[in-house]
Amino acid sequence: MPVLYCKANIPFIVPTLESGPTVVLPQQQIKAVYGLPEDVLGVHRVQDETMQLHWVFPDAHLLAERLQFNVIRNQLTQNIPKIIPRVAAEIDFGFSRSWGNDTGWKEVRVWTSTLRIVAGAANGVFCGPPLCRDIVFLDRMKDHAMTIFAGALVLNCFPKSLFPVFGPVLSLVSGFMEKRAMEKSMPVVEKRLVQTARWKSEPACEWAPPDDALQWIIDECYTSKNPDAQLHPKRVSQRLLFVNDVSMLTTAYTAQNFILDIFSTDPSLGYVDILRQECKNALSESNGKWSPEAVKKLRLVDSAIRESMRMNPFGTLTLPREVVHPGGIRVDNWDVCIPNHTRIALPTEAIHYDNSIYSDAHRYDPFRFAHLEDYESSQVKSTVTLDDSFLAFGVPGRWACPGRFFALLELKIFVANMLLDYEIGYLKKRPSPIYLLWARYPPDVRIWIRRRY
Incomplete structure (x- = not known):
């Protein structure tokens, strides 16, 4: 039914447990x-409420000046050519530590x-370093990120009248x-x-x-x-923690789904062999070191990542906004004004799985965005390129994900x-995600791996 409404260009209302009646565009x-201005359709407050930031980070200074977002949007993106060697070194180290160097098969x-x-x-x-290789630090960062996202999701299911009762519980756990x-x-x-x-x-x-996010903060x-x-040292540390919270889980979620x-x-389709050869050629042409030019040559890898993100959005309804104009707003094919304080969201999963937009939309086609006949002419739609049919990194414009360029670099x-x-080892069947309310969570899957040399 939602797909039928979308195809007919008709908004519809979904009763959600976590945010009440939500208008789906x-x-x-x-x-x-x-594209409406922020004083008409707001983004900050609804994002803060989705993550329950005033319970997770109750220090008002952190929200009054969102300095960490400036760092992600500006310094991090501008310095991507410089940071490529560091990213490559830590990914190589991470694989060796987590997957090992044994040439015999094992499960991970x-x-x-x-x-x-x-x-x-x-x-x-x-x-x-040394924090980036401190496994205790990394696991504790992960635990904090998992706690606040899961905790916020649960808290949002309670009536707001009960937030003063259960909100402090989230503060206590996330604070620990x-x-x-x-x-x-x-x-x-x-x-x-x-x-x-x-x-x-x-x-x-x-x-x-040094050129790192801590210094930029x-x-x-x-x-x-x-x-x-x-x-204040605690506030700077909290901003470093927050940067991890908003980047770590989403990038890892995409990496797992790609696998x-x-x-x-x-x-027999040979997708892995084709991708492996592209990676080998790009690295060989760069004398065995990852450079901006070498990373840019991973066009088929880019397409395969974009396709995986299309197949695995973070939820059925995503990118919430809130009507903040006192008079509400009007939208096409809707008889009444959408009132102030109403949530609006996008049917991301329905759009990503629409066969009229993507042929055979339920099939994973790693080269959907980079057909092989166009490869030499670089006719590849990169993962960081946004449009209204690919919403994994948000919608085009000011509020698109500012960290998408760094995330794609990591993923490539x-x-x-x-x-x-x-x-x-290949899987007999693609494991399904775990649905919890609107969100999709990664399944706990084991695979067989071995070092190639």
């Missing part, structure tokens, strides 16, 4: 409605190992997880703050600020409206390293 109206848990590899690679850029993670990160942050202050005050100081704090408050998708296809090198270094 058809694909044809995404551009017009989601996909989600657990993938999450550790991705977390290590991300923190190679976020804060560098935060404290465990910051036992590792706080000494590093405190040392960096001292070094930065000395570097700024002493022209002859020999220490130079500190730099943003110095230029903030209230630098004395923002430069399950590509290794549940028919082996992850896939290349995995295919070049490991053989993976």
